[in-house]
Amino acid sequence: MSNPHSSLDVAGLLKPSGLEPRGWLRPETNDAPVLAGGEPAALICLVGHAGGAFWPVFDLWRKLHPDAADPLDTWSRHIIRPIAARLPGEAVFPSDKPWQPFQRWAMAAEGLHPSPLGLLIHPEYGLWHGYRGAILFGAEAAKAPGFSDLAQGKSGGIARTHHPCDSCEDRPCLSACPVEAFTADGFAAGDCRAHLETPEGSRACMDRGCLARDACPVGRTYRYSNAQTRFHMAAFL
Incomplete structure (x- = not known):
């Protein structure tokens, strides 16, 4: 491979879309996803967003492609595949098989760390972030300048961050759900969907986003816009 890109180039290539590299890791060989040629991936770059930085770009694309099926997944592939x-x-993408x-x-x-809602919570972004895909690199790319110093930790990633929920005594995310869909036994998706189909659920959660998440x-400064939250809620329903 000649003239490999650096980690900064990955960020630069993604920037116009509002997406960004969200983290790097070196998987263990026996637990690595397999590349098209049969080689296990040596380096993984997670691609995602913090807050709604990608939303204006995606929303414009969506208006230009009104008939696109699964528009956010389709747009993510449209952005990430050529960069990869x-x-x-x-x-690779969360919506594609084999599930990664x-x-x-x-x-x-x-x-x-997981939050009580099951979503991963970030110490800065809170629950207002997501992952749209990942870029897998083979051993040659993983040794190239700019990549070789990434994800050097023993487990292939970085040290665990502070868990914001540990210092949250009131856990307002749990008490805010009108139907108490989040419990120690997991997420009662059926109860949640049934509530969203009621007039009360339509006025509250469907219009302003999940009340528990909100x-x-x-990470309040990273909260999604109402238009973005309505899109995600409609996709869930």
Whole structure:
């Protein structure tokens, strides 16, 4: 491989879309996703967003492609695949089979923890962030200048970050849900969807976004716009 891109180039290539590299990790060989040629990936770059930086770009694309199925997934592939090929690398996505362990990758790469809602909570972004895909690199790229110093930790990622929920005594995210859909037994998706189809659920959660998520005090400056929250809620329903 000649003239490999550096980690800064990855950020630069993603920047016009509002997406960004969210973390890097070196998977163990026996737990690595397999590249098209049969080689296990040696380096993984998670691609995602903090807050709604990508929303204006995606929203414009969506208006230009009103008939696109699964528009956010389709747009993510449209953005990430050509960048991965240019680096060169291979793109994988949360919505594609075989399912990849994106949540586990994010916990390893960024040291994050699950919140009581099941979503990973970031100490700065709170619950207002996400992962749209990942770029996998083979061994040659992983040794190239700019990549060789990434994800050097023993487990292939970084140290665990502070868990914001540990210092949150009131846990307002749990008490804010009108139907108490979040419990120690997991997320009662059926109860949530049934509530969203009621007039009360339509006026509250569907219009302004999940009340439980919105109750979290961490990362408020990264909160999604109402238009973005309505889009995500409609996709969930």
